[in-house]
Amino acid sequence: EIGRILLLSAVVADKTHFIVVSRDITEQRRIDSMRKDFVANVSHELRTPLTVITGFLDMILRGKELDEKMLHEHLLLMQQESVRMQNLVNDLLSLSRLESKDEQQSDPPEVVNMPKLVAGLAEDGVALSRGRHTIDTDITANQAVLGQVDEIRSACLNLVTNAVRYTPDGGKIQISWHFNPDDQTATFAVKDNGIGIDAEDIPRLTERFYRVDKSRSREKGGTGLGLAIVKHVAIRNHCQLRIESEPGKGSTFSLVFPSDSLIN
Ligand code: ADP
8 A cells, every 4th residue: 555654574484484474554653753743843942932031141141231221121022932931831731631631531521601701702802902903792692511611711712812813903803602503503703804814724723833924923922732722622522623714804713512512
């Protein structure tokens, strides 16, 4: 079969015969390579802020002539880079916790009051946006969801944070919770009229560290792990992540909850 990696070992049975054992190690190789990429990515993501911090500290300690204003600016940059590392470590911990839970039996489900959660998220969005966007809610469903409240809140908050991050000032963001009578599902959605995403990038967005525009994500405090976390939460809570987007027009990220996870 093309593209598969087989490990062949031969054992001599007698003078004229030998036995060949073949083991398919394609999957093992794929996991090894993913692990290597992941470690390389994490190291790179940590090295950049550390280089900035150590560089500035070096300058300050060597007593380089720095007026008060410059010193303050450098301290602010060091603080920014420290926060970046903190966010990265927090996201890595969330991801690894979710992954280890994937392998275990799931926790007993909780009742998640979605209308209340969505209203709270709008307040979080306003705080994140600091008045730069119009943020409104459209809550027409009263259904609650059976799932893990902390996980669902953090996934939804990730989607709101991204909408704020990738929508230029003056843009509009709508956070909604709707019931769909046709298939009896309910949808949490965050719609923005921001920069949008090319169709070819959409399938890769939930990969760890995949960003369409690396420098924009970094500048806005992104870690590149947000949507990987959302994907895991969606799998664990039996909902589906949907992404619709048009470059220059905006994006809608939705979590669709099936009828059997809803409580009226
Ligand atoms: P990040 O920390 O970089 O935001 P995410 O995993 O949350 O990482 O998102 C991955 C990438 O998807 C982002 O870097 C950005 O390019 C793109 N993206 C996510 N949400 C949006 C959005 N609402 N509008 C445009 N692009 C988005």
